Amino acid sequence: MNDVVNTQKEKYKAWVTENLGEKTGGWYTPYLEKLGQLLEKFALGSGFKGNFFDYQSYSEYKNIYQQITEQSDQDIERLVSGKGTPRYPDKFVARKNQFIKKYAEEEYSRGVRSKPDSIGGIPDWGVLMRSYLIFLYYDENPTLTYPKKEKKIANQEDKIDNSVNYWLISPGEYSRLWDQFQNENMIALGWDYLGDLKHYDSKEDVERKIAEQRADGVRPVNDTKAVWDFYREIQAGDIIYVKEGIKKILARGVVTGDYYFDNEASEYKHRRKVDWLQVGKWELNQTFAQKTLTCLNPYPNYIQEIDQVMNEDFIDPKMAEVNEFRNWLSNQVTDTGVSLNDKTVTQKVSALKDIEHHFDSLIFGETDIEQLKQLKDVVVSDKSYTKYKGVSGSSIDYYIRFIESKPTVQENESFTMEDFLSDVFIEKKEIARLISLLENKKNLILKGAPGVGKTFISKRLAYVMMEEKDETRIHMVQFHQSYSYEDFIEGLRPKAEGDGFELKQGPFVKFSRKAARDPERDYFFIIDEINRGNMSKILGELMMLIEADKRGEQINLLYSNDKFSVPSNLYIIGMMNTADRSLALLDYALRRRFSFYEIKPAFQNDTFKSYINDLNNPQCLNRIIDEIKRLNNQIVKELGSGFQIGHSYFTGDAYKVDTAKRVEEVIEYEIIPQLFEYWFDDEQKADDWAKRLRGCCDGEK
Incomplete structure (x- = not known):
């Protein structure tokens, strides 16, 4: 490699490390050095320079980039300005997925990988190419600052391709449709009564139709979102993970086609074609929400862990916690509304690691908030500890907030x-x-x-x-x-x-x-x-x-x-x-x-009536309730509906043991005292109602 190309490589590695992620520069560089050769070898492109660092100018490389990706000038302007990551055309999506598969197969044939479908550690072809495009643009415009620099941890540009969406789908109840998904290279969704979704002009139209079908009258917000996302938000090139339960992954695939409605299918007629890249069964440390379809882009840690587990990478639980905390920190903002930059995030993480070592105490993985607060007091009050004196307290505070705001996902009893x-x-x-x-x-x-x-x-x-x-x-x-x-x-x-x-x-x-x-x-x-x-x-x-x-x-x-x-x-x-x-x-x-x-009191409710009639002495309670209804009528006339006697006075396990005894207790020691409060200025009226209620308890009328 000549000096000019080598200098270009080192400049790229340093810039990408600083702007896209600390590990990214070293990871991407070897692939760019041989990208032209690989494309030729995999029959994915010819006529390119073997070493992409031979492309020295932004304009020259932009032409190559557009030739390969078929992205427009407007797309590239958005990309280099940090205003967004445009989606690639479907044709290029198929080719870049082939690149990863062929690279994994080639390394498997050389004994580098244990499985031909183990695709871990291979950078996405599109992400790889655009990193060099962005570098060249800012290298030739040194007065400009890459806008995403301060958010590089949150964007995870060194780990995931944010030009696509990542989806988690459940293949029917208890994963019963997974074999069909796999054999037919597709994913599917229920709600078949909706018919072809292309007939709906808006999300509201879909919601209205689902609401008509639901017997409970509940607004179907989640159902509508799942259907609409499947129809309009999922696109060719998106990554699909198939789940089982709340902790298992069955497959990773790439969406290859548009939405279609399969009227010949017996069920789950809403469909999309998928190219399955990895199939098996993997168990995760993290857990998923029990939803039919979930977009994982807001959760980069989930995506990283899924890929690591599927590619049989060793996951250090403590490092996973550190990385999750690092990502969370990068989304926090200062009192001026500015996100914590990479330097600040790194400093706080380093401070916590040093505190762990210096004080021989656990921070990462600790969930006892009081323990963390006590450690903070020890650290702050220790005058001999000076290394991270200025940030130690705030770093522990951030970690406490991180733990307190951590969601919990678990198996729960359903409630319909x-x-x-x-x-x-x-x-x-x-x-x-x-x-x-x-x-x-x-x-x-x-x-x-x-x-x-x-x-x-x-x-x-x-x-x-x-x-x-x-x-x-x-x-x-x-x-x-x-x-x-x-x-x-x-x-x-x-x-x-x-x-x-x-x-x-x-x-x-x-x-x-x-x-x-x-x-x-x-x-x-x-x-x-x-x-x-x-x-x-x-x-x-x-x-x-x-x-x-x-x-x-x-x-x-x-x-x-x-x-x-x-x-x-x-x-x-x-x-x-x-x-x-x-x-x-x-x-x-x-x-x-x-x-x-x-x-309002539910004395007329059929379920309440059934509850009363199932007790061991319903006659006693029914007499009292009839009298309470008459009492409530007078209360409404004189005091207002907000002062009625409620039905909850007559519920509870004690009624199932001895109905008559419990009725007498409630009347004498709860309701009658309440009546004397209501009619504090007319004790005779309260006393009259007290006698009537006591009479009902005694079997009188």
């Missing part, structure tokens, strides 16, 4: 609309309305009298929208008169050991950040007794961010000055006791940010 209706004494049309209100407004308040089951309903409302009982995606707090911004959002709080103060994140900030890291799944923040707190004071500057059309917008938090936003997949459910005179009304600014739904 039928489960909801058997659990909760509410009509199907009412739950459909509740779900619609919550999906559209994002914020919902359930109001009603004591004992109508608001808390019980709110949690099961979350379950039915998640379609599973996942407690990790629900967080509940209770407001009171002393609850503050510092409790809910963030604030300075005394340390546990009493030595000074520390800045602590509140539950809403922690849970919002957890939801933001898991955008494919819904999260629910439930607030009991929401009107017992001063909502304007508690929410502060976040009052704007909870609005449905403001989700995702960022503001700086009051104490930390950190950038913060409320993600669109976080739903807020509040509960409001309308019978408590001590509570202040919500102000109008807050009211317009919520939908309000009144939960």
Whole structure:
């Protein structure tokens, strides 16, 4: 190799290492040195210089690049300016996939690889070529700075081809269709009643048709997204991973064709052709959400781990944790809204590694938050530790936030609309309305009298929208008169050991950040007794961010000055006791940010009636309930519907043991005292109703 070409190679290696990733320069360079020879050998192109570093100018190489990829001038302008990574034409997609397969087969024949379909460690031909194009552009324009430089870790340009999308698909229930997927070189989706999706002009049209078919009346947001993504978002050249359960991968393939509707198929008629590159069964450390179709581009760590496992690369759990933390750090922003640059990210990671070594303590992989906080106090107070003195505390703080916001994916018990209706004494049309209100407004308040089951309903409302009982995606707090911004959002709080103060994140900030890291799944923040707190004071500057059309917008938090936003997949459910005179009304600014739904006593509900009739002494309870209905009629006339006696007073395991005894306890020690509170200025009326209720307990009328 002559000196000019060698100099060009070294300049490229240094620039790519600095701008596209620390490992990228050394990884790509050997391939570019022999790329022309490889293309000739694999019958993928001829007439090129054997060593691509022989192309010395941007204009010369741009012509070669366009000749091979068939990308337009506009595409290249977007690419080199950092404004996007245009998709390659279908013809080139097929050729670049052949490049990887042929390279793996060639190395297998030489004994370098254990399997001919093991494609790990081979850079994508397109990514390889465009890295040299970008380098030449900025080498000839030294006054310009590559815009993606500060985001190179997040973009993972040294690991994945971000000109394509990566998809995870489930081949039917319990992977029953996988053999058909493999044998017919395709992927497929259900919802056959929709017919050919080419007949639909918009995503809303698809949603409307699915909603018509659903018996539960729930807005089919997730189903619609899966169908629309399969039809419009998946494109030729995209990578498809087939999953089994929440931790296994069955195959990796490349989409080779457009969407088509196979009317001759017996089921799963929505289809796309796929070229399967690797087939087998691999188990991962990370877990997947239980969804039919998921785009993995927001999760580069998933893509990396899948490829590593499939290619039988050794995965060091600690290094995997370090890399995940590094990627997460690169997406954090300073108080000016600027992402942490590579130098800052590297410094913080290095600081944590040094702390581990110096103090002989575990950080990466540690999940005990209190343990990490104690370690931070030790490190900061140790005057002899000076190496990373200025950043050690903040580095541990970042890692604590990283752990706190880490989503959990696990096998959960499913929860259907039928489960909801058997659990909760509410009509199907009412739950459909509740779900619609919550999906559209994002914020919902359930109001009603004591004992109508608001808390019980709110949690099961979350379950039915998640379609599973996942407690990790629900967080509940209770407001009171002393609850503050510092409790809910963030604030300075005394340390546990009493030595000074520390800045602590509140539950809403922690849970919002957890939801933001898991955008494919819904999260629910439930607030009991929401009107017992001063909502304007508690929410502060976040009052704007909870609005449905403001989700995702960022503001700086009051104490930390950190950038913060409320993600669109976080739903807020509040509960409001309308019978408590001590509570202040919500102000109008807050009211317009919520939908309000009144939960009423369910004595007429068929499921509630069935529950009563299954008890060992239903006659006793039915007498009382008939009298409670008459009582409620008078309460509504004189006090309002929010003061009625709710049905929850008459539910619970104690009724299954001794119905009559439990009825007597509830009447005497819960409901009658409540009546004297209601009619504190008319004790005779309260006393009359007390006698009537006691008479029902005794079998009188």
